[in-house]
Amino acid sequence: MNYLCPICKHPLLLQEKTWCCPSNHRFDCAKEGYVNLLPVQNKGSKDPGDNKEMMFARREFLNKGHYQGLSDRINALAKTYAKVAKNGLDIGCGEGYYSHRLQECLSTSNEFNLKGLDISKSALKYASKRYKAIDFCVASAFDMPFADNSFDLMLRVYAPSLDEELRRVVKTDGILITASAGEQHHFALKQLIYAEPKPHMSESSQIQGFELLHRENLASLMVLEDESDITHFLNMTPYSWKLTDEQKSQLVQEGLKCELDFKIEVFKAI
Known part of the structure; x- marks a missing residue:
């Protein structure tokens, strides 16, 4: 494609x-393999998307398997709802962790071609260099460089997008799997930052042009004791800017426990 x-x-x-x-x-x-399809006039900033520091932190954190449970569940749902998919897209793929594991999972039973899209050139340099079986492009999820009705399966983990653009590039009856923050996600950290922390929205999502087939919450307690893991976790999230240096130092020294609560939803294009 x-x-x-x-x-x-x-x-x-x-x-x-x-x-x-x-x-x-x-x-x-x-040279890493990706192609930059984000015109200069559409960039909005000199280097849009996650910077090198955030990308490195997320890469190191994910490579340790701390979010593997989310990846495993996404892959299981893909095998259930899109087991015959041949063309897939990971929207906001970042450094390619979820893309790579999805591609490996679905390629065991049939030929599955996956593309990854992200606005961060830093992230895709790493993704392209490491995951040669996937085609990556720098582009905006709000104006994707793909023809109408291109994909059987799309994945969107924490990435913003436009409903009409999602519906444009997916085939009728194609599957979209999304993952976002559940009600209690990282609540222990929010308690350190806010006087009155509020839970995330818990309602099921509505995406124009799609029918919700399945919704679940994947919850667990994450315990981090390694200093580098804690540092990488904080640096890959907005909490790094909101916690004081003293709070971050205390978390690194004492260890970090917080809730993981992922809202996972499966949609079908109608």
Whole structure:
């Protein structure tokens, strides 16, 4: 499956290591393998998305398996609801942790091609270098460089997007799996930051053009004792900016316990 030109919306064809359209817009593949399809005028900032420090922290944290339970459950739901999917997309794929594990899971039973999209070039440099079986592109989830009705399966973990853009690129009856914060997610940390911490919204999501097939909460208690794990966890989240240095130092020294509560939902395009 080829990309669409982000400027003129014509199909792109790969010529050696450059994606080209009939209007002669050209996009070179980076040495790591990804292609940057985010036009300068659409960037919004010099380096949009997660910066190198946040990406590194999340990469190291996820590689230790602390969120593997979420990945395993996503993969199980994909095998249940989209077991014959051939073309998939991970929206806001970051450094590729969930993408890679999903691709490995679904490729065991049939040919499954997965693309990863993220606005962070830093994240995709790492993802492309490590996960060669997946095609990654720098692009906006609000204007995705794909043709209509391209995907049987889409994954969105904590990534913002537009309902109409999700519906445009997915096939009718295609499956969308989303993961977001459940009601008690990281509540212990919120208690350190806010005088009156509020739980996350617990209602089921509504996405225009999709029917909700399944909703569940995956809850557990995360216990971190290793100093580097705690530091990486804090640095990959907004809590790093909201906790004081004294609070962070205390967590690193004493260990961290907090709730994991993921809201996982499965939708079908209608």
